[in-house]
Amino acid sequence: MAGPAVLDVNNVEVVYNRTVQVLRGLSLQVPQGEIVALLGSNGAGKSTLLKAVSNLLSLEDGDVTAGAIRFRGDDIAALTPHGLVRRGLFHVMEGRRIFEDLSVEENLTAATFALTGRKLPAADFDLVYSYFPRLHECRKGLAGYLSGGEQQMLAIGRALIARPSLILLDEPSLGLAPKLVEEIFAIIARINAEQKVSMLLVEQNAAVAFAVANYGYILEMGKVVIDGPVEKLMRDQDVREFYLGLGGAGAERSYRDIKHYKRRKRWLS
Amino acid sequence: MVASPILEVSGVSLAFGGVRALSDVSFNVPEGAITAVIGPNGAGKTSLFNTISGFYRPQAGSIRFAGESLDGVRAPQRAARGLARTFQNIALFRGMTVLDNIKLGRHAHMRTGVLDALFYWGRAQKEELELRAEIEERIIDFLEIQHIRNASVGTLSYGLQKRVELARALAMRPRILMLDEPVAGMNREETEDMARFILDVKEEWGVTILMVEHDMGMVMDISDRVVVLNFGQVIASGTPREVQGNDAVIAAYLGSGDVGAIARRIKAEAA
Amino acid sequence: MRIGTLKTSYAADEALFDSSVQRTLLVLLALGAIAFPFVASPYWLFLACLCAINVASATGLNLLTGYTGLVSLGQAAFMSVGAYTVAVLEIRLGTPFFINLLVGAGFAAAIGVLVGIPSLKVKGLYLAIATIAASVILHFLFSHWSLTGESRGLSMPPARLFGLNLDQPFLLYWLIMPVTCLMVLGAANLLRTRIGRAFIAIRDRDISAEVLGIPLLRYKLTSFAISSFYAGLAGGLWAYFFRVVTPESFPLVNSIFYLAAIIVGGMGTILGGILGAVFMTLVPELLKFVANWATPFYPDALAALAPVRTIVFGGLIVGFLIFEPRGLAEIWRRLRRFFHLWPFRT
Amino acid sequence: MDALFLAEVTLAGLGAGALYALTGVAFVLIYKATRVVNLAIGEILMLGGYAFLGFAAGLGLSPWLALPLAIAAGGALGWLVERALIRPMLGESPISVFMVTIGLGSILTGVVQLGWGADPLRLPEFMPSAPVFIGEAYLAPKVAIGFVAAAVVIGLFLALFRFSRGGVALKATAADQGAAYSVGIDVPRVFSVAWILACATAAGAGVLVGAIGGISPTMGVFGLSVLVVVIIGGLDSIAGALVGGLLIGLVEALAGAFLGGEFKLVVTFALLLVLLMVRPYGLFGTHEIERL
Amino acid sequence: IHAGIQDYLKILNDGGGIKGRKIKYVAEDTAYKVDASVAAFNKITGQEKVSLYYGDSTGFSKTINPELERRGSMIMAGASFATELNDPKKFPLQFMAGPDYTEMFGILLRYIAKEKPGARVAFVYSDSEFGRDPITPSEAVAKELKLSVVEKIVTPPGSVDVSTEVLKLRRANPDFTIFHGYVLAPIPEFVTQAKQMGMKSQFMGTFWTMDNSTVQRMGDAAEGFMGVMPYRYYYDKDGSSPMLEKIRQMRPEYQSTGYLQGFVTAMLMAEAVKRTLDAGKELTGANLKAGLNSIKDFDTGGLFGVPISIPGNSVPVGRIYRFDAKAKQMQPASDWIKL
Numbered sequence A: 001m002a003g004p005a006v007l008d009v010n011n012v013e014v015v016y017n018r019t020v021q022v023l024r025g026l027s028l029q030v031p032q033g034e035i036v037a038l039l040g041s042n043g044a045g046k047s048t049l050l051k052a053v054s055n056l057l058s059l060e061d062g063d064v065t066a067g068a069i070r071f072r073g074d075d076i077a078a079l080t081p082h083g084l085v086r087r088g089l090f091h092v093m094e095g096r097r098i099f100e101d102l103s104v105e106e107n108l109t110a111a112t113f114a115l116t117g118r119k120l121p122a123a124d125f126d127l128v129y130s131y132f133p134r135l136h137e138c139r140k141g142l143a144g145y146l147s148g149g150e151q152q153m154l155a156i157g158r159a160l161i162a163r164p165s166l167i168l169l170d171e172p173s174l175g176l177a178p179k180l181v182e183e184i185f186a187i188i189a190r191i192n193a194e195q196k197v198s199m200l201l202v203e204q205n206a207a208v209a210f211a212v213a214n215y216g217y218i219l220e221m222g223k224v225v226i227d228g229p230v231e232k233l234m235r236d237q238d239v240r241e242f243y244l245g246l247g248g249a250g251a252e253r254s255y256r257d258i259k260h261y262k263r264r265k266r267w268l269s
Numbered sequence B: 001m002v003a004s005p006i007l008e009v010s011g012v013s014l015a016f017g018g019v020r021a022l023s024d025v026s027f028n029v030p031e032g033a034i035t036a037v038i039g040p041n042g043a044g045k046t047s048l049f050n051t052i053s054g055f056y057r058p059q060a061g062s063i064r065f066a067g068e069s070l071d072g073v074r075a076p077q078r079a080a081r082g083l084a085r086t087f088q089n090i091a092l093f094r095g096m097t098v099l100d101n102i103k104l105g106r107h108a109h110m111r112t113g114v115l116d117a118l119f120y121w122g123r124a125q126k127e128e129l130e131l132r133a134e135i136e137e138r139i140i141d142f143l144e145i146q147h148i149r150n151a152s153v154g155t156l157s158y159g160l161q162k163r164v165e166l167a168r169a170l171a172m173r174p175r176i177l178m179l180d181e182p183v184a185g186m187n188r189e190e191t192e193d194m195a196r197f198i199l200d201v202k203e204e205w206g207v208t209i210l211m212v213e214h215d216m217g218m219v220m221d222i223s224d225r226v227v228v229l230n231f232g233q234v235i236a237s238g239t240p241r242e243v244q245g246n247d248a249v250i251a252a253y254l255g256s257g258d259v260g261a262i263a264r265r266i267k268a269e270a271a
Numbered sequence C: 001m002r003i004g005t006l007k008t009s010y011a012a013d014e015a016l017f018d019s020s021v022q023r024t025l026l027v028l029l030a031l032g033a034i035a036f037p038f039v040a041s042p043y044w045l046f047l048a049c050l051c052a053i054n055v056a057s058a059t060g061l062n063l064l065t066g067y068t069g070l071v072s073l074g075q076a077a078f079m080s081v082g083a084y085t086v087a088v089l090e091i092r093l094g095t096p097f098f099i100n101l102l103v104g105a106g107f108a109a110a111i112g113v114l115v116g117i118p119s120l121k122v123k124g125l126y127l128a129i130a131t132i133a134a135s136v137i138l139h140f141l142f143s144h145w146s147l148t149g150e151s152r153g154l155s156m157p158p159a160r161l162f163g164l165n166l167d168q169p170f171l172l173y174w175l176i177m178p179v180t181c182l183m184v185l186g187a188a189n190l191l192r193t194r195i196g197r198a199f200i201a202i203r204d205r206d207i208s209a210e211v212l213g214i215p216l217l218r219y220k221l222t223s224f225a226i227s228s229f230y231a232g233l234a235g236g237l238w239a240y241f242f243r244v245v246t247p248e249s250f251p252l253v254n255s256i257f258y259l260a261a262i263i264v265g266g267m268g269t270i271l272g273g274i275l276g277a278v279f280m281t282l283v284p285e286l287l288k289f290v291a292n293w294a295t296p297f298y299p300d301a302l303a304a305l306a307p308v309r310t311i312v313f314g315g316l317i318v319g320f321l322i323f324e325p326r327g328l329a330e331i332w333r334r335l336r337r338f339f340h341l342w343p344f345r346t
Numbered sequence D: 001m002d003a004l005f006l007a008e009v010t011l012a013g014l015g016a017g018a019l020y021a022l023t024g025v026a027f028v029l030i031y032k033a034t035r036v037v038n039l040a041i042g043e044i045l046m047l048g049g050y051a052f053l054g055f056a057a058g059l060g061l062s063p064w065l066a067l068p069l070a071i072a073a074g075g076a077l078g079w080l081v082e083r084a085l086i087r088p089m090l091g092e093s094p095i096s097v098f099m100v101t102i103g104l105g106s107i108l109t110g111v112v113q114l115g116w117g118a119d120p121l122r123l124p125e126f127m128p129s130a131p132v133f134i135g136e137a138y139l140a141p142k143v144a145i146g147f148v149a150a151a152v153v154i155g156l157f158l159a160l161f162r163f164s165r166g167g168v169a170l171k172a173t174a175a176d177q178g179a180a181y182s183v184g185i186d187v188p189r190v191f192s193v194a195w196i197l198a199c200a201t202a203a204g205a206g207v208l209v210g211a212i213g214g215i216s217p218t219m220g221v222f223g224l225s226v227l228v229v230v231i232i233g234g235l236d237s238i239a240g241a242l243v244g245g246l247l248i249g250l251v252e253a254l255a256g257a258f259l260g261g262e263f264k265l266v267v268t269f270a271l272l273l274v275l276l277m278v279r280p281y282g283l284f285g286t287h288e289i290e291r292l
Numbered sequence E: 001i002h003a004g005i006q007d008y009l010k011i012l013n014d015g016g017g018i019k020g021r022k023i024k025y026v027a028e029d030t031a032y033k034v035d036a037s038v039a040a041f042n043k044i045t046g047q048e049k050v051s052l053y054y055g056d057s058t059g060f061s062k063t064i065n066p067e068l069e070r071r072g073s074m075i076m077a078g079a080s081f082a083t084e085l086n087d088p089k090k091f092p093l094q095f096m097a098g099p100d101y102t103e104m105f106g107i108l109l110r111y112i113a114k115e116k117p118g119a120r121v122a123f124v125y126s127d128s129e130f131g132r133d134p135i136t137p138s139e140a141v142a143k144e145l146k147l148s149v150v151e152k153i154v155t156p157p158g159s160v161d162v163s164t165e166v167l168k169l170r171r172a173n174p175d176f177t178i179f180h181g182y183v184l185a186p187i188p189e190f191v192t193q194a195k196q197m198g199m200k201s202q203f204m205g206t207f208w209t210m211d212n213s214t215v216q217r218m219g220d221a222a223e224g225f226m227g228v229m230p231y232r233y234y235y236d237k238d239g240s241s242p243m244l245e246k247i248r249q250m251r252p253e254y255q256s257t258g259y260l261q262g263f264v265t266a267m268l269m270a271e272a273v274k275r276t277l278d279a280g281k282e283l284t285g286a287n288l289k290a291g292l293n294s295i296k297d298f299d300t301g302g303l304f305g306v307p308i309s310i311p312g313n314s315v316p317v318g319r320i321y322r323f324d325a326k327a328k329q330m331q332p333a334s335d336w337i338k339l
Ligand SMILES: Nc1ncnc2c1ncn2[C@@H]1O[C@H](COP(=O)(O)OP(=O)(O)OP(=O)(O)O)[C@@H](O)[C@H]1O
Pocket: A016, A017, A020, A022, A040, A041, A042, A043, A044, A045, A046, A047, A048, A049, A060, A061, A094, B155, B156, B157, B158, B159, B185
């Protein structure tokens, strides 16, 4: 793994409502300037991990009960959520979470609060509009009326305004048309390459995630079950079968041929 | 293979203020088959579903269902006639258990009135028990959700919630089942489960299916017909194979289909 | 300790009281209620009747606000409709009390439906304020209409049953308590049918309920009708109980009282409505005991009682919402679970 | 009806309306930032009046010192309430939160009654008492002063939201706290500031209202009219509070003059019902986006 | 009120009670809420055998009346001077220790008719049962006295801003303005604004407004404010009033008119008990009431300025007082007026 880690998650456990344990001793690193993909089935705890990292768990009555999370060397437990954002960690949350009754431009303005207290030049709206020309066209319109893809663009656009050093991206492809997924991932790759922003990318669509990421983790039941460089993961038999839908011969399986019985994953047995 | 249409959408137009969500949309849904509606985000797919269910009222055009016009028929009556659906953003009722959510689906087919309900022992009880038995035996077993029937829906994982939504729609005695993005946010394995259920509903229950979905792998595999919307207009329709090869569809919706190549090119350029 | 209950039929699973312990408890409670008037002083009987009336009204409001999610600050006003109707009928026509009660409740239900009509478009707190508006208008009407005795209100004769004047708490108890029990039972029944499910669906997310086959306006109005029917019935009982109905009998704070009662008790549970109404009715009396007890040590206790009561009323609402938002019903549930599992702790 | 009488009634109505508007703005501020319908606004206003009395009569301070102190006391109360009652309620249903404010109102009323007794009291006179004549029409001096003060404060608020990103922060926080955090907004601070500003404004309005009509523990009913004002204007619109306030002031004055005082409340509430039927979110309120 | 009752009973019991019977006093707070009052009634009557009861509001008096008749064992007085209650037929077991509100108006109007025959009078009252109580009958009285009622202004209860109402009052331009149904607000603002507009009307009030401290709190508006009061004020030293002396000894600081009301009520109740026992009758409600009604030209130790009688449920006596801002006291402006 190259470069020092921007984000270092060490043996973290998370409990909701003081009863439901979701993460069970999870560790991962995001090296400087790289994209790390995090895969896992529904409810594995991916979003929970991201919320733990951006310190937003308390809003949902969740707690980090063990382990430590360090962002550029600082323990995040000592920081407020907005304080973290102002230090350069930006979380693009699941479900986009744009402000529906603000205009597109006001949504971007809201993100300028991330620059408060930082010695940086004024917010660069044009940079966002250059990545997402579509947003420029409807900048005066209410964000609530944007289509799903446009809302996702806006959510990533807000991250760009904040000039982060690490972006946490939670399922950016959710509900997007294939072409838009392509566009969004192209822009993710560009932002990473041009702005040198590190990213932790949560995705269900393993194929596209692997296309942009350097390293991957696979999560089940709150624990990492496999990790490794993307090339290595793509050769793993289980990953191929359960995440990429490739049959034994390497060809894509058809949904029509799926059998009624359940197969078992080797890493769980 | 294509039977007579159970749902006929003709010339439907819908606008919100200045936004034209649908313009002059016409297509048929053949009975007993799976029809998929695809199209870019904001193309009007959900709006189309909403118009069919009667939540939106179109400015022009008409919809016929099982040979009868739906003009002037309000949403609840449409549901009663057998138009069942699930929602893009899960719309389960969080204050109820899974069982009650499913029971709710049968609402339109039940007869209990306020007085029956206040006294309960009698007609209301009989009806409730019949419903319970049917749901248990046909739906809960079929969808394999016995273990969660008394759970409150808020605590369920996303995939299970989607399944409960499907169960509720099945309780509505559907003649046509409209699924809005049934596998969004699911990984390959979960998608396969859902695809299996959808195929079974079609085959074992004989219910016509109309679905919106962005997962092209699944859509192209399991649907019999595909309708493509773009900017509120139908730009193509036909078998999956026909649509897949359509240049307009590729340009508007499908894209190159190879994110990997694009990413590699970007990385190379930046280096 | 009880170990899992095994049910062999769907009917058993759908029963209101699902364990034999519960049923035993219920029978004991019923016996207690029957024995109560023979052992209690008029004061306690008076309070019991007052609690019962408040339970009836709170249960109605719970259906509307707790289950259907339509916030109403008009419950007291709906009660006043029932009370005035009963008083007018009793004075002008002298019809039997059960007819008066039903007409009063029906009339209140009709007014409730009228007030509920905006609920299709007007949402949330806008609706709550609209119900205040309705109360203000009703209050104005009652205090300026000669039929309702203008600001002086009406004094009415007692209810009569077999030539007996029901004019003391002891006798009225036998009217008020059974009626309240029936009302509560009716509400519980209602909630296990499609109507109850429709209410909850509307509360949770009304627009998707519509697409699932629930006619919104019809059910919102049904909820308003039932809730104000309950209020009207409670108001009618109130009228027979106090036998004077004036415009000041049902002020806006009473509507707040009922809302507070279901919050303190636990919104959206039948038990909550009962516990909350009883609790909130008894707290001021309890405070009086405390004040009387404190007088020797602190002579001004009695004088401070009024403000302290206001503070306690507010404090209870705030305290419950912050520390036990699910109310007394939740506390009860936890207690129950504790005893079921006793001696093992969860 | 002569024109002069009409003019005088209109002026009096606008004067009263300005105070409604001012209190309405305090209400809207809280709603905008925290989506809390603060039914205790009338009681907070009342507390402003009593605080002024406490500083001016109790401690014997000059009214001109007591006034800012009363406003500050209102702000302090706002801060405390937000910390102690509102923040723990984050994420609860709107009904619950609004019931908390009802409870708060009840507590404040009781506290005031405990401290100052149930009888109405009068504030020390501190405003000039020379009658104001606009043309020939008489306007009570205190009402005129109230009008000017309210206009200035509302103007300041409007400017603040127009020319700073504070308005965006407020709306963003109200819409989605999690998302607001995630873009770097200091959510707790936004909450505090909104409550402090609003309660300070309400307390100031309380001094004005109290100066005109005296103060009493039942003064909170003023809040009822304010509720009508903000519902008519739209819960989240400052301009709405302004328009609604003046409108209600005027309607009440006209109803009082031509129908009789007993009609004031009924007419405004009837107006409210009619308006809600036509515009369910008030004149300027934001419509909820409802999508399936 | 509470203190007044307490003090009189203390004097009475210290002096050996009535024919050796001591009177026991049990108090409950009710916050002027009818249901709380009824609860208190049930509680007290459940615990003790009660002959004398002091209730609070008009609403309570009306509510409890049937129960009172049913029991027939006690008489009751209350804080309310509502005209409606002054009806021995409908409320046979109740009374009030002063004139009812209409009688108060009558006393005021009689005074006005004497001072300025044919004067223009305005009534300003609150939109409540309390406020509306005397208005209609008083209009008739005014007509009899050849006074013209030029304006009746209703204000919503609890309203504070009365600018429009003052404008209306100015248009009517009355010589006398009578406020009723308020304690304090909005009277001061009314008077202040009216004076600013140059109105010369004389402003007057009824019992609950007329306490010395209340009038004093009107500030500038208090000067010259007049009103009707059935009792002597605490500091009234004219004539002989041994009871007031006693009160002044027991409580050196000013006592409100409410205190006096309680005191007088207790005194009249005790007198009724005494007369009943004197007559050798049982202490039933009817007998007590009869005892009460037998009171004729009774000297209250100077609390009422003149000897009183209780023909029905009220004591229709009163005097007009005027506030003197320099002395900070109410000064008598008329003789005692008996209706
Ligand atoms: N606020 C909460 N309170 C209680 N449990 C929660 C809460 N949020 C999430 N959970 C539970 O935690 C588990 C992990 O949730 P999480 O959202 O992190 O999963 P995920 O991996 O992001 O899944 P998905 O792919 O569906 O987004 C789930 O079982 C969920 O039910």
